[in-house]
Amino acid sequence: MPDTRVTSQDVARLAGVSQSAVSRVFTPGASASAATVDKVKRAAEQLGYRPNPLARAMITGKSRIIGLVVAYLDNQFYPLALERLSNALQAKGYHILVFTTPNRADNIDKIVSELMDYRVDGIITASVAMSNELTETCARAGIPVVMFNRGQDGAGLSSVTSANLIGGRTVADFLAAGGHQRIAHIAGWAGSSTGRDRARGFEDGLARHGLTPSAVIDGRFDRDTAIAATRDLMDSETPPDAIFVGNDHMAFAVMDTLRDLGLSIPGDISVVGYDDVPLAAWGAYDLTTLRQPVNRMVEATVTTLLGQIEDASKHPEKIEIEGPLILRGSARIPKDWTP
Amino acid sequence: MPDTRVTSQDVARLAGVSQSAVSRVFTPGASASAATVDKVKRAAEQLGYRPNPLARAMITGKSRIIGLVVAYLDNQFYPLALERLSNALQAKGYHILVFTTPNRADNIDKIVSELMDYRVDGIITASVAMSNELTETCARAGIPVVMFNRGQDGAGLSSVTSANLIGGRTVADFLAAGGHQRIAHIAGWAGSSTGRDRARGFEDGLARHGLTPSAVIDGRFDRDTAIAATRDLMDSETPPDAIFVGNDHMAFAVMDTLRDLGLSIPGDISVVGYDDVPLAAWGAYDLTTLRQPVNRMVEATVTTLLGQIEDASKHPEKIEIEGPLILRGSARIPKDWTP
């Protein structure tokens, strides 16, 4: 009957060895004879012993805990990423300590302090930007940070994003090839690299076709803002016949609003999103969107982070992963379209 | 310039007091003179000292970490709950360590072991059932557990759910009053208390009106299963004119499928869900559904859990929270309907 609080001492006593021996048996790198390993394992099994990760963390300085800072979970993309990240890290013996935050900069300061208190081995920020000052703090404390789905100008931190510039350009090509005349953009939050890059790629892309967006509005990655923006666009003298929306979450709001106005999609107007969250494939929206390959992004995030944890001399890297445009029913498809 | 790894020793040295004094200043209950408090705070500020929670956890046995076990994050209800839980717990100085699991029982065993390794102060399981054996293990280890959105027959554990029986009954009343003739139920997973209770409440409710469900199919809280179930239902000789679906997540699938079949909602058939996730309010679905008051459920969860943590003698309690039926456009509304 395995009971509470059994320590390496107890195991040592039962196995007739020293506490150090027990420790060594449970420490991957350490040396112990086959005989000791056997005795100790047997005793440990019998008592139901498992090493205390907290005590271990104290002495090694490694907690095997990764801090995850996340802002909003209402955009389906993030829970999905969280789930995948947790699975991948669990498989490697790490766990995720969650910190939620409204996207206020001052708040992040506090949160990073708390993270450092817990001696997390690494930090993943999802949809959250880090000030340069904060970057510096983490670097000095030797805690690797990976920004997930957000970039940063300085070379200080690792980041994993999709190829937002290329993605924006692809959408531009697609909409231009579709023969749309007035193409508007409800952009992702201008305060985020992700939002800016998609917008820039999009405008660049249009320019190549001699076009320019009929309007660009900051949607702030927010549903209500996107709804208001859509209303404004459609109220104008020359409403758009296509809208590229900065992410799927807003695109759904846009589609709801357009239908509210009695418009047909894509008959009257095309809508293209960004992310390809599962909901985009559901019948009610059937949204044409540029996929962010969440699996590969998660994989890259974990690899980079663990790499930096295991080898502190490793340099931060900025990883961009390209995703395809997923053709569905919310936007007119050009004849002979090839991506 | 606050730097890495400053300990209470360093602060003590600078402040000219003993290390214990520093500890006492940072320990809420302890006694220290105003003069010491001042000296220590000043020194701590200057060095950028913050107590190490791991060391604290070692000695007190309290980690201020709550383990959260969660199965699937694709049903919007759970990320939302997670976010709220995290916020509420953070406000109380606790943090969430996430454990994801496919819903396999054997897996849960391992996960609970890991949780106990980390000496979590409490456990919240969301949409996950606990075996009686496991319940026993936690009880013996003195770790309080609250099951969120899932109940259990034995009296061993606390649980917080909505009033699923009453909810199911309310939906039955509503659909019966709407004059529907053949009412089917695509139920939540029969392996979950939540799914069973809603189904039972629903059948009881119909019985009161002298009705019986035209069909009951286990949808397993799964989108694909729900789609298949819907197809089966509509393929039958006497297809239903109303479907009560065990949760919103499946209800969306049902609506997509019905529309695919060219049916009009609620003209040809009414659909009612359960949860009232944000998506239910969006234009594309506009789903009539029974609300699970997530805020109050989270509040109750946190209160119960922290209560048990702070007072170990407290008994587990089973809390049920009633929610209203939210009337929207997916189901015919009876004249003069009052809940």
Added chain:
DNA sequence: TACAAATTTGCATACGTTTGCAAAGTCGGA
């Protein structure tokens, strides 16, 4: 068989806190 090299083992210490205990200090009232 003997001896050097390599491996295994135990001892003791460290990690950064909290806390029981006893000594020292503070305060008020007679």
Added chain:
DNA sequence: TCCGACTTTGCAAACGTATGCAAATTTGTA
């Protein structure tokens, strides 16, 4: 002014593990 009651303080021992070091044991080689 003196004494008891109460508060504050420092000392030292925990908490459960990892690890450097030196002693002990095993292994390999001539």
